[in-house]
Amino acid sequence: MNSALPPVIIGAGPAGLACAKALVEAGLRPIVFEETSRPGGQGTRRLSAAMSSEAIRFMGRRAAAATAAREADEDRVLAACDWRPGTLVWGIFGNHLEIVREGRHDSIPYNQLVIATGATDRIMALPGWTLPGVFSLGGAQVALKNHTSFIGKRIVMAGASPLLYLAAAQYVRMGARDITIVDTARPAGKRRAAFGMAMTSPKTLLEGLQLLLELRRHRIRRINGATLVRAVGAERVEALDIRHPDGTLETISCDALAFGYGLRPETQLAELAGADFRFDETLRNWFPLVDADGRAGPRLWLAGDSSLTGGRVAAAQSGRLAALSMIASQGSEVSDAAEVRSLRGSVARLRRFQAHMAGAFPWPHEAAGDLPADTIVCRCERVTAGEIRDAIRKVAGPAEVNRVKAITRCGMGRCQGRYCGQTLQELTAATCERPVADVGRLRAQAPVRPIPIAASDNDGHQP
Amino acid sequence: MSSNFDVIIIGGGLFGSFTGLFLARSGKRVALLERGLVGAQSSGANFGGLRLQGRSPEQYPLSLMAQGHWENFDGLIGEGCEYDRNGMVYFASSEASRDRLLKYASSSRACGLEIEIWEGDEVRRQLPWLTGSGLTASYSPRCAVANPRITTPAVVRAMTRAGGQLFEGTEVVGIDQGQTSFTVSTPNRPPMTAPVLVNAAGGWAGTICEQFGEPVPLFSAGPPQFVTEPMPYVLKPSVYAIEGDMIIRQTSRGNFIFAGYPRTLANDDGRHTFVPPQKTLNGMRAVGTHVPGFRNAEVIRVWSGVEGYLPDMLPAIGASQTTAGLYHAFGGSGGGFQIAPAVGECLALEICGKKAPVDLSPYSIGRFRSSVEASDKLMREFDPASSSR
Numbered sequence: 023m024n025s026a027l028p029p030v031i032i033g034a035g036p037a038g039l040a041c042a043k044a045l046v047e048a049g050l051r052p053i054v055f056e057e058t059s060r061p062g063g064q065g066t067r068r069l070s071a072a073m074s075s076e077a078i079r080f081m082g083r084r085a086a087a088a089t090a091a092r093e094a095d096e097d098r099v100l101a102a103c104d105w106r107p108g109t110l111v112w113g114i115f116g117n118h119l120e121i122v123r124e125g126r127h128d129s130i131p132y133n134q135l136v137i138a139t140g141a142t143d144r145i146m147a148l149p150g151w152t153l154p155g156v157f158s159l160g161g162a163q164v165a166l167k168n169h170t171s172f173i174g175k176r177i178v179m180a181g182a183s184p185l186l187y188l189a190a191a192q193y194v195r196m197g198a199r200d201i202t203i204v205d206t207a208r209p210a211g212k213r214r215a216a217f218g219m220a221m222t223s224p225k226t227l228l229e230g231l232q233l234l235l236e237l238r239r240h241r242i243r244r245i246n247g248a249t250l251v252r253a254v255g256a257e258r259v260e261a262l263d264i265r266h267p268d269g270t271l272e273t274i275s276c277d278a279l280a281f282g283y284g285l286r287p288e289t290q291l292a293e294l295a296g297a298d299f300r301f302d303e304t305l306r307n308w309f310p311l312v313d314a315d316g317r318a319g320p321r322l323w324l325a326g327d328s329s330l331t332g333g334r335v336a337a338a339q340s341g342r343l344a345a346l347s348m349i350a351s352q353g354s355e356v357s358d359a360a361e362v363r364s365l366r367g368s369v370a371r372l373r374r375f376q377a378h379m380a381g382a383f384p385w386p387h388e389a390a391g392d393l394p395a396d397t398i399v400c401r402c403e404r405v406t407a408g409e410i411r412d413a414i415r416k417v418a419g420p421a422e423v424n425r426v427k428a429i430t431r432c433g434m435g436r437c438q439g440r441y442c443g444q445t446l447q448e449l450t451a452a453t454c455e456r457p458v459a460d461v462g463r464l465r466a467q468a469p470v471r472p473i474p475i476a477a478s479d480n481d482g483h484q485p
Numbered sequence: 486m487s488s489n490f491d492v493i494i495i496g497g498g499l500f501g502s503f504t505g506l507f508l509a510r511s512g513k514r515v516a517l518l519e520r521g522l523v524g525a526q527s528s529g530a531n532f533g534g535l536r537l538q539g540r541s542p543e544q545y546p547l548s549l550m551a552q553g554h555w556e557n558f559d560g561l562i563g564e565g566c567e568y569d570r571n572g573m574v575y576f577a578s579s580e581a582s583r584d585r586l587l588k589y590a591s592s593s594r595a596c597g598l599e600i601e602i603w604e605g606d607e608v609r610r611q612l613p614w615l616t617g618s619g620l621t622a623s624y625s626p627r628c629a630v631a632n633p634r635i636t637t638p639a640v641v642r643a644m645t646r647a648g649g650q651l652f653e654g655t656e657v658v659g660i661d662q663g664q665t666s667f668t669v670s671t672p673n674r675p676p677m678t679a680p681v682l683v684n685a686a687g688g689w690a691g692t693i694c695e696q697f698g699e700p701v702p703l704f705s706a707g708p709p710q711f712v713t714e715p716m717p718y719v720l721k722p723s724v725y726a727i728e729g730d731m732i733i734r735q736t737s738r739g740n741f742i743f744a745g746y747p748r749t750l751a752n753d754d755g756r757h758t759f760v761p762p763q764k765t766l767n768g769m770r771a772v773g774t775h776v777p778g779f780r781n782a783e784v785i786r787v788w789s790g791v792e793g794y795l796p797d798m799l800p801a802i803g804a805s806q807t808t809a810g811l812y813h814a815f816g817g818s819g820g821g822f823q824i825a826p827a828v829g830e831c832l833a834l835e836i837c838g839k840k841a842p843v844d845l846s847p848y849s850i851g852r853f854r855s856s857v858e859a860s861d862k863l864m865r866e867f868d869p870a871s872s873s874r
Contacts, residue, residue: 113762120762127766417638425522428529428634436714436785472714472783478769
């Protein structure tokens, strides 16, 4: 092991950046890999050049000023790092990261690694969800922040997710008016969860309630407790069919739909780096095993939403905790034991808040069992719910998602199961009537993203 | 559930599964034991080639018998395996490799296989996307492909329909040899007993051979394979560089599948083939060299699976030379998928005391009593570090 190697951070979102900052403060010069060309992450994604002049309108004067200060600070930190944007880390083998940057492969040894790859929308397949014009809620935000564009003129935002209200408010601030919100969560569940949310992070709860008031002021239509039936359209999405709590059906005409159900951690690299996984009953999903500081192995730390959903503030705090733990593991004096205790407490509290929020915005696992046979579950390989059920009924032994993948190709395409894996787990469990924790989870394989064949040209090795 | 059987088969790969199928159809009470899931290793993770060209001459009787079964797979098994008689091409780009290609072609023809030779402009016309000059190619229309991922489970289902019993997630931890029977112990089942034991444990078969006093120089490895995103369907036959550095085919839904040597040894836990990034990159580089049109294609998935190799690149099939009632079927050495139906049928006949239609003596485990000459194929297909093992 070469302790002279600089620490490596994958992901320049709030967690990775806070980690980098703490390492720089300790006199280190970490390598920071980021898949996109700019720092920021998803929730705090930086506005495009065209959008940045609209920052005040987009987020309000105070938030815009705070964001500008934070981004300037991040830039100062990155200037003191070995900053490598536009870098895809596609595999981890032994103590080497396999990367592609500017179309070329390279292999980077590491001694201490922080993975802060964040999260993406958690998707449950819906009939018609592969029609053009259907986005994830995060995708709708990217369209606005990155491409200065709405996803449509008559928009439905649907699902059960705090992003539902945030994305809608951002669209409204930028002038979108024809928006309908279909919140599939039941109001009773929200009321039950509110107490726990208020106890763990009243500030975050208040921010959410302010979004609701803002949307009400603009008379944005909001439907509560409905079920999504199907996205409808010939060439592209033209309407969303929903079922109200009283059983009546409604067709909402639209030219764009954004939907999602909370967040799903990006864990493939953590798995390739050797992390173990546990099933979280509350969030009904698999998460990597970490200690209170995010440590997942002798050389491995995980920070931010890629280890456990916690939101932006928890992500930054967990990034800092990981950095302090890395420094301590190298034998240096921990700067401030009280700070570590306080950070651990705060991260744990914010993650409990997210657990309560999962009660307010429940994952509609039961929808998987009811998916019509012709609904596409895996959009990369075009595998339907019916094909998956047939395969599960046919398998020789107990159904397990990796075997279902092998037989049906569900999860074998270019997204490697990131968008269909959650539906596949639930569909497998529902079809064979077993707990979802017992049917496994899709194993990660390198490359975690597609890599161009020409990348093998200049990797500095001879065949 | 009875724990007395006529035959216990260790290993739910394709050799074990076909053996179990044919035995169950002869009325034998069969237990098929699989440590993990059936068809999970090389039986399920191989290239899917049902290749007849380029086999060693002594393998042709078995290989041609097996091809008959593949051609009638639906009838034999009761469901499909995405069998596609797409044909197969070897190409050679140097004088030395051209000689080898012509030698393969004449031995294939001698065994009754139809082979076309393409030279010069004909190669250009057939394979316009291939780079290089002075290419020679041989085309075998009877070669085919199947989808290995779905094949073993289908064969096992047919076996269970015929009365055989499958035990997945059942690892053999001990074998006791009694007067007239073997008792197999596992952590999760009562001991199982049968007068006949079949060692079809693939990359792990060596341990059983050792226990019964007939050690074999078996090692486990797996060829790294990778697949691109779907592209327009343009390539019907499977195409193999005779040097072995690139094997390519396109599925009808558009993905290109690549494999190439050198093969990769299994990693230390022995249960997974680790595909080192350098192997993936070497394979990608070979593809980019032979087919420059692929340079901008993207690889979306890489995989491999453990299989057993023997130094002469021939499997071990048939009765034990030391122990009555023990039979072997392992060591596919990269060519096991295609011959598996015939391996299963011949071994089942032998176990039932009938004469197999193919002479199994070239595959006898007895050949390892004296040292076996390593095949030149082994030398070509493994990197030096592997073949020195």
